[in-house]
Amino acid sequence: MNLTELVGITGELDKTHTRHRLLLFAGKHEWAPEGIMDQAFAGLQLDAMAQGRLPKEQAFIDQYVKKSRTRLTGYINAGYLLKAERECAVSVSCLDGVDKQADWFRQQRKSIAGSPKFSQQQQQERSVLAQEESAKAGYMQHFQQVDTRYWDGVIADLATKAAPGRPEAAMYQRLLAWLSLAFYSMSNRCIGANANDQGRYFVDLYKKADPANSEAWYFSAILSARGGQPKAALGDLEKAAELGFDDDRRMRQQPEFRQMDLSPVRLRPSSKRRS
Structure with missing residues (x-):
């Protein structure tokens, strides 16, 4: 798999109710940086909470939300609206069925996607x-x-x-x-x-x-x-x-x-x- 294929597959999955997420990083065919790996593993833990395989840990959830909001703010302030929209998409996927804060990210994603700069x-x-x-x-x-x-x-x-x-x-x-x-x-x-x-x-x-x-x-x-x-x-x-x-x-x-x-x-x- 490479970036163009993954983006295409993600676009098709966006049309379905399949739980999925795409994390991108700058690099070669190698292990992702520590921060990306942490985000990926956090997503797996949140999936397990949503499915009842792990008990919900509010402190863990709140810490995830805090980190995601910090990344989102940084992307918006830098004008990287594609990254901002993807951050929201990932957090909606991670938090759906786990915490009501998924709705906040969903609204942020909708607002970003409606921006002319995002479309450009x-x-x-x-x-x-x-x-x-x-x-x-x-x-x-x-x-x-x-x-x-x-x-x-x-x-x-x-x-x-x-x-x-x-x-x-x-x-x-x-x-x-x-x-x-x-x-x-x-x-x-x-x-x-x-x-x-x-x-x-x-x-x-x-x-x-x-x-x-x-x-x-x-x-x-x-x-x-x-x-x-x-x-x-x-x-x-x-x-x-x-x-x-x-x-x-x-x-x-x-x-x-x-x-x-x-x-x-x-x-x-x-x-x-x-x-």
């Missing part, structure tokens, strides 16, 4: 998401073609446009993250099928699209070892470790590395890995 921001977002979907459709046509020059141009262009401060930088950052995940999936599939030449092609693209991703370098190490290049494999593993790879058990159980001296690879504990 909503149209802008829809335009960006449509552009994003169109770009992904174009990329998909090239996945089965060996066209390194094409991908080099795409990745370089996206990296330039994703620079902070540039117009629509967030969209280009998401497209890079989407390519990273796509190249990860294709690399993983090729490595699992021992399609090593094709795997090298996708792994090299993976490293270009997401050079700070430790998994890309770990995959590269596997292919280097399969190709009889232990020195290159070791270098790739050291790079993966520098970027946060910390799964010592996985590395030592990897068949391609069992005959290698892995002592130069210094893994850092408690690193965050992502794919």
Whole structure:
């Protein structure tokens, strides 16, 4: 799943009585920040209260409402009405059937959604998401073609446009993250099928699209070892470790590395890995 798909699914669910919520954060394909995770887990607890699986704890409910109102005020004051409306939508979903304060958020959502500025921001977002979907459709046509020059141009262009401060930088950052995940999936599939030449092609693209991703370098190490290049494999593993790879058990159980001296690879504990 990616942002455009999740927004589309949420829009369809909004037309139903299905309890749901969408939490967005700026980042790659990785664990959400602590604040977002706290909000998600709070929602699960409130769901359990609504369903009678947990007793209602008014202090917990009031604390949730206080935090949500603080976020809402910040979004409104900053002029981020899309974020404000989504904050209300999440809190209505969390509090419905639990606490009457859901009605307050429902009224706030209605008021925000009736604002001309909200309509303008909503149209802008829809335009960006449509552009994003169109770009992904174009990329998909090239996945089965060996066209390194094409991908080099795409990745370089996206990296330039994703620079902070540039117009629509967030969209280009998401497209890079989407390519990273796509190249990860294709690399993983090729490595699992021992399609090593094709795997090298996708792994090299993976490293270009997401050079700070430790998994890309770990995959590269596997292919280097399969190709009889232990020195290159070791270098790739050291790079993966520098970027946060910390799964010592996985590395030592990897068949391609069992005959290698892995002592130069210094893994850092408690690193965050992502794919």
